Each structure stands twice: as C-alpha cells, then as structure tokens.
Amino acid sequence: MKALKIAIGTLIVAVIIILFMSLLVKNELADMLNPFIHQKDVFVKIDQTGKTIDQKTYEYTLDGINEDGKKIKITFTSGKQLREGAYLKVDTKRTYVKAWEEVQLNEIPSIIRDKLK
Secondary structure, eight states, rough: OOOHHHHHHHHHHHHHHEHHHHEHHOHHHHHHOOOOSOOEEEEEESSSEEEEEEEEEEEEEEEETEEESSEEEEEEEESSOTTTTTTTEEETTTTTEEEEEEEEEGSSOOHHHHHHH
C-alpha cells in the first residue's frame, strides 16, 4: 500500500513538472500539447516572399495581430508562394500554427484591420 502511494505521488509530481515546464518552454510541440494554452486567431498581411525550404515548402515569419489586439510574430509554412498583399487568419497556440486561411480585409475585425494596414 505504501509503494502504491509513493508511485501515485511520484506520478502526480511528474505531471505537475511536465505541465509547468511546458508553460515555460516555448516550442511548437509543447505548445501544441499543452491544454493550458488557448487557441487564438492571428491576422497577418503577406508583405514578403516566403523563404524557400525545399521545392514545395515556403516559410514565412510575419508580424501579426492576435484577437486581443496584441502584436505577435508568427512563423508558418506553405506549400506555395503566397500572394503579396493577401490577408491571412492563422489558427495558433502560442508558437504552434495549426492552420491558416486567406481572408478578405472586410472579414477581419475592425480593431485589427486598422493595425494591419
């Protein structure tokens, strides 16, 4: 019985340490798995060509505005060069980018739209 209590206690401490570290560590995998980091939409304007990673992958690092109106830098990849001047809605969890989609300027909330222009 004592060994079971020790094992459960050790497991609880390990889970707490893992969760605490995932809050402090900023990397894509930790952000994706951490249930305490909430998904937020970030809106960006494509103002540069993507960096070529390989023949079919392009990487973009852009300044965007999240749904709280805060400026945030995000990095994501695309299977094609994106059109300069296009606006994107990027589904993120801190540094993890789940998905992105092109949106029209009038689909972006006005408080964010003014900051992106």
